[in-house]
Amino acid sequence: MPCAVDGEGEREIVGVATLEEAGPGEVSFLANAKYEKALQTTGAGAVIVSREQEIPSGMTVLRTADPYAAFTMIMVHVHGFRRHPEVGIDERAVIDRGAVIGEGASIQHGVTIRPGVRMGRGVVVYAGCYIAEDCRLGDDCVLYPNVVLYDGTILGDRVTIHAGSVIGEDGLGYAKVEGKWRKIPQIGIVEIGDDAEIGANCSIDRATLGRTVIGPGTKFSNLIAIGHGTKIGEDCMFVAQVGVAGSVTVGRHVTMAGKVGVAGHLTIGDNAQLAAMTGVMRDVPADTRVAGQPAIPFKAALRSFSLVERLPEIHKQIKRLESQVAALKKALEERE
């Protein structure tokens, strides 16, 4: 990524910090105009800014087209990612003899690995995880503590699942027979694609039949619920507490902000953007942005939101009109 330095290009940088907290040995960044004022007071040794950003005189900056992406690369370069404990295969893990574990794995104490499991190279499994029968994990997966994979779950390569998430539990599959809920065996599975990352305390239902799918490169925050048989495309981003019901088809590059809810059996097109708390009751076409409960196009939703706020005033307008019309009518009648 091309980057131009304004100021002292020789400064040594040993860390990255927020504008508020950075000192002279640290680089910071400005990617959200909301924090522009902090440029005036920051102690940062250097700041990554956009090409057009006005800066206080004397400040050393790195100018680039995408400050957030540049900041990301510097973070990776300077700090790198979390190093996982290298414990080999702890003898206090409870691993079935028939399970296949690739080279370089790190399996902590207290982990359960059941018959028929096959795992690639370099997999990291923290304490308290449970990997049920016939799961298949690709290379370099990371399961943080207390993750549970129900039987038959398939993870691609480099899948990361944060602590406490549950993958492949039975979905809400019951038929009502004589007033009682009769359970339907849930014989499908969950498949999560390469490079997906799932947050903490999520739950992804196995399919009743076939597969629930989370596409490659898709990123989930925490406390997200995905219903049985739902298929989510590549490179989506779901914020915390999103809930998608069963049998939904979600395209690629879809963004769902916090607490979005999607009803069952719908289709959400590629690149759709669902604002926070949106409640989706109908299909959402590709390349659209929606908001509201039920969801409507984003701009229309903003107009409706502001008119809902103004309803008391609108209601007064109507009452005023009614009395004016009544007065006119009376005036006209009197003139008969």
Next chain:
Amino acid sequence: MPCAVDGEGEREIVGVATLEEAGPGEVSFLANAKYEKALQTTGAGAVIVSREQEIPSGMTVLRTADPYAAFTMIMVHVHGFRRHPEVGIDERAVIDRGAVIGEGASIQHGVTIRPGVRMGRGVVVYAGCYIAEDCRLGDDCVLYPNVVLYDGTILGDRVTIHAGSVIGEDGLGYAKVEGKWRKIPQIGIVEIGDDAEIGANCSIDRATLGRTVIGPGTKFSNLIAIGHGTKIGEDCMFVAQVGVAGSVTVGRHVTMAGKVGVAGHLTIGDNAQLAAMTGVMRDVPADTRVAGQPAIPFKAALRSFSLVERLPEIHKQIKRLESQVAALKKALEERE
């Protein structure tokens, strides 16, 4: 359930699959009109359909009044339910000497069972579960990995709790004393009735005093929160991310769709149906269907939703009326 075969009644069926994925040895089903088109292209050996369903010529179908219930029975017959690992009582479980465990139990390594616990026959407890002091479990309960039962929790027979759920934690019980939150001891318990099934990563608060109750046959999806002292009736169905505050009384056969929220101290009548994302602020009478935030009768909510969408247009109507009325008034005045 009576069932009539149209076509080849001798076909051998070895599995069940979706219309999309079924092959000649598999039976599929059509219960949602939305998937009718898939009948044209399915490779299924047979399809369960309603009595009236039109079908492509030559297709073998089983006709029945309730295809979904018939599908359920075939699933149970052909595939059965998950078989749990039969490990007996693993010596690496940490079980208090005074705990009573019925015959045929399967208790995995790493499980904690504290003093005073009493469990019926055939109970299955997966790794990482914690069963605190004085819990009582009926026969044939299943606790998936990492379930936590706080002290005193009571489970009936055949209760299933999915991975990561927490039952009986302290509710949000504090009194404000001089600006600080003073904790109230939560000395009540949670009681879950026979045949209830609780999804993954749920949380059900113990009562402050007395009991929080989940009725027999009630089914929960995932990430559901139930407040202290709430009492839920029999055979209810709660979808993912439902939240019910404390001291609520919920009747029998109540359906709460995804993300429904119910405020404290309310009563929800038998057979009530709460649409997804409904926010309940007042009692809901029996046999009614509600939607919206705050909840109103379902049909009224649909009308209001569609009018909210049309608010910009309605607002224009009002402005037009205002200028028309002004013009009329002026015309009338000019004629004085």
Next chain:
Amino acid sequence: MPCAVDGEGEREIVGVATLEEAGPGEVSFLANAKYEKALQTTGAGAVIVSREQEIPSGMTVLRTADPYAAFTMIMVHVHGFRRHPEVGIDERAVIDRGAVIGEGASIQHGVTIRPGVRMGRGVVVYAGCYIAEDCRLGDDCVLYPNVVLYDGTILGDRVTIHAGSVIGEDGLGYAKVEGKWRKIPQIGIVEIGDDAEIGANCSIDRATLGRTVIGPGTKFSNLIAIGHGTKIGEDCMFVAQVGVAGSVTVGRHVTMAGKVGVAGHLTIGDNAQLAAMTGVMRDVPADTRVAGQPAIPFKAALRSFSLVERLPEIHKQIKRLESQVAALKKALEERE
């Protein structure tokens, strides 16, 4: 707290119970007018009521200005708080040699304590907890089963975390580079202040840089999600399923009712009260009460809610006006 007895002051009380369930040896309380009727039928030996409360004749009551606070104190006095298992340091816990654990700790089997961890006196850690590298816990903290603290988490004194909660997982920090989400190392931490209590199955993201902060005395219910870098003040109260996005600043004594959502980078002032299911898209000033999606002042929201319900009727009013205006216009024109 001053308290006056009406009736028999010598009664012996051995427990506390609800009005419905209390017997002659138990004290109950009336703090919510909704339950006033139960005074007529309660079998309680005594009831705590407000100074003005009318009571059935012959009932023994304790009159006080704040019955709920008085009830709290009696609960503490009569029942006390949960006693945790005193197991010392179980040899089946997996504790790094370099970790420092204060006197009087109770660490159950299966717990993981990684290098660099420092814990104060009297800390209780239930089975299945994972305390990652370099965490610091003050005195008398309690971690219920299966709590996970990611590396570097700081807890003050007397912090309680209920079962299944995850503190310090990576937030949703990615930059989009050529259509793919590139992960940003999350090098910040989470800090939780003295006397905070966190419910079950919550998730609190570590900061990207710097700290995510939960202030002293703040109380969380269950299934709450807090985004990276958010700072929450002292003595707040958050009800179940609240979600606060990243980089939010929340003041002191803030109440968020169930399912409230707050968008990123906002400021919520001291003493603000957010009604259940509020969706906050703009800053909320101190000492205000808001509701609605998006949030507006509480009273205005109530008016708007009731007008949304009446939209069908309002729409009819407008149509009637339109035909009246058209009729008037015609009448006027005919008279030209």
